[in-house]
Amino acid sequence: MTAGPGSIVILTGAGISRESGLATFRDADGIWAKVRLEDVATPGGFARDPALVHEFYNHRRRELRDPGVVPNAAHLALADLERRWPGEVLLVTQNIDDLHERAGSRRLLHMHGELLKVTCTKCENVFPWPGDLGLETACPGCTCVGRLRPRVVWFEEMPLYLDEIGQALANCSVFVSIGTSGNVYPAAGFVALARKAGARTVELNLEPSQGASLFAEAVYGPATQVVPAFCRRLLQEAGLPAA
Numbered sequence: 001m002t003a004g005p006g007s008i009v010i011l012t013g014a015g016i017s018r019e020s021g022l023a024t025f026r027d028a029d030g031i032w033a034k035v036r037l038e039d040v041a042t043p044g045g046f047a048r049d050p051a052l053v054h055e056f057y058n059h060r061r062r063e064l065r066d067p068g069v070v071p072n073a074a075h076l077a078l079a080d081l082e083r084r085w086p087g088e089v090l091l092v093t094q095n096i097d098d099l100h101e102r103a104g105s106r107r108l109l110h111m112h113g114e115l116l117k118v119t120c121t122k123c124e125n126v127f128p129w130p131g132d133l134g135l136e137t138a139c140p141g142c143t144c145v146g147r148l149r150p151r152v153v154w155f156e157e158m159p160l161y162l163d164e165i166g167q168a169l170a171n172c173s174v175f176v177s178i179g180t181s182g183n184v185y186p187a188a189g190f191v192a193l194a195r196k197a198g199a200r201t202v203e204l205n206l207e208p209s210q211g212a213s214l215f216a217e218a219v220y221g222p223a224t225q226v227v228p229a230f231c232r233r234l235l236q237e238a239g240l241p242a243a
Contacts, residue, residue: 005085005086005087005238005240006087006174006198007087007089007168007172007173007174008081008085008088008089008090008130008167008172008173008174008175008176008234009054009075009087009090009092009108009136009165009168009173009174009175009176009190009194009199010078010089010090010091010094010175010176010177010178010181011092011093011174011175011177011187011190012078012092012093012094012096012100012178012179012180013093013094013095013096013179013180013181013187014025014095014178014179014180014225015071015124015178015179015180015181015205015206016074016075016095016099016179016223016227017072017075017095017097017099017179018179018206018223019074019222019223019224020069020070020071020072020075020099020111021066021068022064022069022097022099023068023098025149030078034041034052034157035056039052039053039157040056040057041045041152041154041155041157042154042156043157044096044153044156045154046149046154048175050135050146051134051149052069053149054132054133054134054135054232055094057115057133057150057152058132058133058134060115060132060209061115061116061129061130061132062132064098064115065117065130065150066070066099069099070102070107070186071099071100071102071103072099072223072224073223073224073225073227073228074223074224074227074228075100075102075103075105076103076104076228077227077228077231077232078091078100078103078105078178078227078231079103079104079105079233080231081209082104082106082107083104083234084087084235084240084241085135085172085234085235085238085240086240088107088168088187089107090107090165090168090172091107091108091109091117092108092109092111092161092165092168092190093108093110093112093186094111094112094180095110095112095188096110096114096115096152097115098114098115098116098140101150105243107174109160109161109164109165110160110161111153111159111160111161111162111165111187112152112153112159112160113150113153113160114151114152114154115150115152116128116129116130116149117129117151118148118149118150118151119148119149119150119151120135120139120141120142120144120147120148120149121138121147121148121149122142122144122147123139123141123144123186124145125140125141125142125162125229126151127139127141129148129151133150134147142191148154153160154205155234159186159187160180160181162186165190166193169190169193169194169199169219170193170196170197170236171197172194172199173200173235174188174199174200174202175191175194175199175200175201176201176204176230177190177191177201177202177203177204177206177209177215178204178205178206178223178227179204179206179223180204180205180209181209181210182209182210182211182212183209183210187221188210188211191211191214191215192214195214200216201214201216201217202215202216202217202218202219202225202230203215203218203219204215204218204219204220204230205218205220206215206220206221206222206223207220208220227231
C-alpha cells in the first residue's frame, strides 16, 4: 500500500447506469427477463443465429444513442474524483455503455467490452461502430463480409484486462464496488483480492449484493445519491477540496 492518499480501484456495474435510462440485467424487469442470454450473449448463440444477435445489439446501440440517455450524477462524481485525487484512480466497468467516457473518466477499463465497437473474427482488428451491424457488413480492415461481431465479452468468454486489473487490486488502498449484483465472476471476486491487499473495501449499491458481507463499509441507495456523497467524503477525509 502506498503512502499518502494511495490508489483507488472502482468497479461499476449496470446499477450505475440505471438512472440514465439503461436497463439492468438481473432485475425482474431487466434484460435477461426479456431475452434468453443463451441466444444473444454466448458464442453458441451467435453461431446459431447471428442475425438475432445483431438485431439485439443494434437495438442496444440505438438505445444508447437516445438523446435522453446521458451520464448521471454518479458518473460525473467518479470523473471528478479521478481529476482531483492525487493518487492513481482506476475505473473498471462491467458496463458496455460509454457513459463513463462521456462523463469525463479517462483511466477506464471495459472488462466486458464496448457496445460502440466491433471486432473482426478473421483479422481480429477492433473498430469504432456506433451504427447498425449485419451479416452483409464488410470488415473495414480485411473487407471480409459477415465476420464482424460486437466487441462484447459473452458468457463463456474471458473478460478483458484481467492482468492489469489484478495488479491494480494488489496495490490499491481503497476498493469501491458500485451498482453490481455480485453474481458474475471474476468481478465478484475483486473484493477478496482487495481485502488481501489490505485495502479499505466499500460497497455502494441500491441493495446489498450477493457478496455484501465481504465489504467493510456499505451505503445503500440510488447511485445518483450515494456515489457523489461518498466521493465528497473521500476527498474530505484526504483533506482535499470536494469542489
